[in-house]
Amino acid sequence: xxxxxxxxxxxxxxxxxxxxxxxxxxxxxxxxxxxxxxxxxxxxxxxxxxxxxxxxxxxxxxxxxxxxxxxxxxxxxxxxxxxxxxxxxxxxxxxxxxxxxxxxxxxxxxxxxxxxxxxxxxxxxxxxxxxxxxxxxxxxxxxxxxxxxxxxxxxxxxxxxxxxxxxxxxxxxxxxxxxxxxxxxxxxxxxxxxxxxxxxxxxxxxxxxxxxxxxxxxxxxxxxxxxxxxxxxxxxxxxxxxxxxx
Amino acid sequence: xxxxxxxxxxxxxxxxxxxxxxxxxxxxxxxxxxxxxxxxxxxxxxxxxxxxxxxxxxxxxxxxxxxxxxxxxxxxxxxxxxxxxxxxxxxxxxxxxxxxxxxxxxxxxxxxxxxxxxxxxxxxxxxxxxxxxxxxxxxxxxxxxxxxxxxxxxxxxxxxxxxxxxxxxxxxxxxxxxxxxxxxxxxxxxxxxxxxxxxxxxxxxxxxxxxxxxxxxxxxxxxxxxxxxxxxxxxxxxxxxxxxxxxxxxxxxxxxxxxxxxxxx
Amino acid sequence: xxxxxxxxxxxxxxxxxxxxxxxxxxxxxxxxxxxxxxxxxxxxxxxxxxxxxxxxxxxxxxxxxxxxxxxxxxxxxxxxxxxxxxxxxxxxxxxxxxxxxxxxxxxxxxxxxxxxxxxxxxxxxxxxxxxxxxxxxxxxxxxxxxxxxxxxxxxxxxxxxxxxxxxxxxxxxxxxxxxxxxxxxxxxxxxxxxxxxxxxxxxxxxxxxxxxxxxxxxxxxxxxxxxxxxxxxxxxxxxxxxxxxxxxxxxxxxxxxxxxxxxxxxxxxxxxxxxxxxxxxxxxxxxxxxxxxxxxxxxxxxxxxx
Numbered sequence: 001x002x003x004x005x006x007x008x009x010x011x012x013x014x015x016x017x018x019x020x021x022x023x024x025x026x027x028x029x030x031x032x033x034x035x036x037x038x039x040x041x042x043x044x045x046x047x048x049x050x051x052x053x054x055x056x057x058x059x060x061x062x063x064x065x066x067x068x069x070x071x072x073x074x075x076x077x078x079x080x081x082x083x084x085x086x087x088x089x090x091x092x093x094x095x096x097x098x099x100x101x102x103x104x105x106x107x108x109x110x111x112x113x114x115x116x117x118x119x120x121x122x123x124x125x126x127x128x129x130x131x132x133x134x135x136x137x138x139x140x141x142x143x144x145x146x147x148x149x150x151x152x153x154x155x156x157x158x159x160x161x162x163x164x165x166x167x168x169x170x171x172x173x174x175x176x177x178x179x180x181x182x183x184x185x186x187x188x189x190x191x192x193x194x195x196x197x198x199x200x201x202x203x204x205x206x207x208x209x210x211x212x213x214x215x216x217x218x219x220x221x222x223x224x225x226x227x228x229x230x231x232x233x234x235x236x237x238x239x240x241x242x243x244x245x246x
Numbered sequence: 247x248x249x250x251x252x253x254x255x256x257x258x259x260x261x262x263x264x265x266x267x268x269x270x271x272x273x274x275x276x277x278x279x280x281x282x283x284x285x286x287x288x289x290x291x292x293x294x295x296x297x298x299x300x301x302x303x304x305x306x307x308x309x310x311x312x313x314x315x316x317x318x319x320x321x322x323x324x325x326x327x328x329x330x331x332x333x334x335x336x337x338x339x340x341x342x343x344x345x346x347x348x349x350x351x352x353x354x355x356x357x358x359x360x361x362x363x364x365x366x367x368x369x370x371x372x373x374x375x376x377x378x379x380x381x382x383x384x385x386x387x388x389x390x391x392x393x394x395x396x397x398x399x400x401x402x403x404x405x406x407x408x409x410x411x412x413x414x415x416x417x418x419x420x421x422x423x424x425x426x427x428x429x430x431x432x433x434x435x436x437x438x439x440x441x442x443x444x445x446x447x448x449x450x451x452x453x454x455x456x457x458x459x460x461x462x463x464x465x466x467x468x469x470x471x472x473x474x475x476x477x478x479x480x481x482x483x484x485x486x487x488x489x490x491x492x493x494x495x496x497x498x499x500x501x502x503x504x505x506x507x508x509x510x511x
Numbered sequence: 512x513x514x515x516x517x518x519x520x521x522x523x524x525x526x527x528x529x530x531x532x533x534x535x536x537x538x539x540x541x542x543x544x545x546x547x548x549x550x551x552x553x554x555x556x557x558x559x560x561x562x563x564x565x566x567x568x569x570x571x572x573x574x575x576x577x578x579x580x581x582x583x584x585x586x587x588x589x590x591x592x593x594x595x596x597x598x599x600x601x602x603x604x605x606x607x608x609x610x611x612x613x614x615x616x617x618x619x620x621x622x623x624x625x626x627x628x629x630x631x632x633x634x635x636x637x638x639x640x641x642x643x644x645x646x647x648x649x650x651x652x653x654x655x656x657x658x659x660x661x662x663x664x665x666x667x668x669x670x671x672x673x674x675x676x677x678x679x680x681x682x683x684x685x686x687x688x689x690x691x692x693x694x695x696x697x698x699x700x701x702x703x704x705x706x707x708x709x710x711x712x713x714x715x716x717x718x719x720x721x722x723x724x725x726x727x728x729x730x731x732x733x734x735x736x737x738x739x740x741x742x743x744x745x746x747x748x749x750x751x752x753x754x755x756x757x758x759x760x761x762x763x764x765x766x767x768x769x770x771x772x773x774x775x776x777x778x779x780x781x782x783x784x785x786x787x788x789x790x791x792x793x794x795x796x797x798x799x800x801x802x803x804x805x806x807x808x809x810x811x812x813x814x815x816x817x
Binding site for chain 1: 610613614616617621625626717718720721722724743744746750754755756757758759760761762763764765766767768769770772773776777780
């Protein structure tokens with residue numbers, strides 16, 4: 001296989017973006033009003049993710065009752081057809097997926113006002129229909145949108161993004177080709193602040209480059225927050241218009 | 247769906263009366279409206295997403311792989327995944343055995359259409375994901391498999407068909423695709439209430455059904471498997487064998503309309 | 512059923528109040544790593560690490576097997592982390608699906624295996640048919656926090672200490688020489704990753720943490736078990752002496768300012784250097800102990816003196 005040119009001397013990436021450009025980001029909320037209390041459908045590049053929030057509802061078993069706050073449960077279903085090559089085995093119960101679920105729960109536990117919903121269960125179900133790099137960030141975005149649709153109280157948006165480092169150039173919002181070719185950092189940023197709720201680095205990165213990578217990531221995450229905010233506001237406007245025209 | 251005794255009794259009586267009255271005013275052979283989207287997953291060869299009016303939703307992806315059909319004789323594989331259910335739960339296992347039976351019978355998917363050369367064939371993987379369902383999802387699944395297969399486009403073969411003499415691997419055109427021309431069977435779920443029979447029972451209708459029928463249809467004919475199905479655990483009892491005939495007739499009469507509707511999206 | 516450790520209200524209040532006043536229960540400063548004791552066993556690749564009351568044992572072993580079909584030029588490397596009730600009542604036998612245990616296993620896996628600390632291509636004997644399979648078994652003997660840090664040091668010290676039997680290859684045939692016949696050979700270690708875990712505490716309310724800009728969160732290094740039970744967030748940074756960040760994991764928890772996280776990484780680098788030097792020093796000492804008579808036996812020595 002010939003080596004692909006990840007970043008051309010002219011400053012273009014494989015899919016024609018520049019280093020600081022996001023992928024196409026399209027989202028919609030309230031996509032599954034019958035099946036859930038809050039839902040979102042997110043396309044970030046070729047990542048396609050359905051998120052369903054069910055709850056706050058009565059827990060199914062006694063052991064899940066917490067008298068002080070709601071219990072948050074997240075299950076990630078990465079479908080076998082989500083990658084270009086179909087995977088032979090189901091991803092359920094894989095350690096990587098369990099780790100993702102734990103990281104997502106711990107991220108949102110601190111951001112959702114769980115103390116407002118004691119004795120309840122908030123169940124989040126995610127279906128990854130297609131993945132193309134930076135999946136963890138997209139999951140964060142999908143959950144944020146669905147939680148807002150469900151009307152669950154949160155302190156702020158959490159927006160997720162991955163930044164790769166190609167030699168010395170940080171590349172914003174990596175796709176799967178770029179992700180396999182270089183090391184990348186995943187960030188979960190709280191609202192418009194510079195606070196990171198989630199930070200994952202899985203491959204080697206020079207310590208002295210970390211700061212620039214984080215700075216680019218935070219800027220990208222703020223942009224995603226704005227895109228999500230726009231979508232939510234336009235959705236709300238539509239709803240208000242529908243309600244008043246009736 | 248939780249219904250009170252009074253609601254159930256009212257539902258049962260109206261469904262069992264002659265002529266029957268369905269709660270949403272449908273005729274016995276009438277389906278609820280459905281929405282279908284196809285080919286929305288670029289990394290699959292074919293895909294479809296079907297949403298019923300009660301919010302039941304099913305996503306199907308078709309992927310293919312080139313295999314040597316003298317070694318691999320199973321050219322169709324169906325995997326069913328129901329959100330919130332384990333892979334070994336009863337509903338998942340019964341649905342996958344039903345769909346495997348339907349698609350792999352000799353009236354199912356015509357595997358000769360998958361043959362590429364004398365040695366190689368496409369093997370197709372049908373992955374079904376049920377996001378939510380409120381009534382027995384068998385017909386929802388079969389409709390979405392049908393529309394996904396109809397929308398499936400596979401790479402076009404450019405190397406020669408005869409590869410037994412000269413050993414070569416199949417070669418494909420860079421971008422030309424051919425439509426997969428198969429006619430998968432459709433599965434219909436019918437509910438029996440009293441002496442009446444209904445197509446596409448809604449969840450409240452299944453609650454009071456005396457029995458359920460699964461009828462498979464392909465190319466204008468009713469084919470096997472045909473079987474009964476317990477739709478609830480309270481009202482189930484035997485039914486007049488004549489109703490089986492009525493049910494088959496009903497499917498034979500309207501099956502083609504459904505297939506046409508699904509094909510001409 | 513594993514028993515969750517519960518900490519009493521008065522004890523937790525005491526500990527948090529002490530942290531607010533810049534004190535830790537064991538008298539360490541906030542950025543002080545516990546003293547690491549590394550002890551080697553009689554055999555190669557047998558290491559016990561002690562950090563305060565935390566005790567981790569690691570045993571490296573190897574055998575010849577067949578490589579994976581899709582990777583004919585690579586050997587096998589497996590790290591298994593085994594929790595048992597021996598370490599503390601919160602662990603269950605044979606059940607490794609607990610959230611924390613999955614995270615521990617994954618982080619060690621990423622820090623050591625995925626980062627390529629061990630040269631697995633060097634484990635290849637005959638491409639496609641024979642290779643070494645190196646196995647690191649980590650056992651947690653006593654738990655007082657800092658499992659990830661301790662087991663990472665244990666695995667790396669073990670790998671550096673381990674010697675695999677020497678082999679001779681004749682075509683497809685491989686002869687393995689017993690350790691007492693021929694000097695065994697060390698493994699190829701490409702870099703030494705060291706994990707440093709930071710724990711975060713929020714001294715104020717949640718609104719201040721998310722909306723405020725005081726950044727008053729308390730950060731401590733190498734928490735003990737009690738501190739681990741009470742912390743609001745955790746960050747594990749893995750670095751090596753080449754100033755490379757090997758792995759960072761902050762899986763949720765208390766949101767932290769990006770700059771303070773960078774500060775953590777820098778602090779971690781100083782600790783990494785310290786621990787790497789310590790490992791090298793201990794290894795050298797062990798080597799000397801093993802080869803008591805080396806100085807007398809080498810001919811080089813004789814030449815030098817003459």
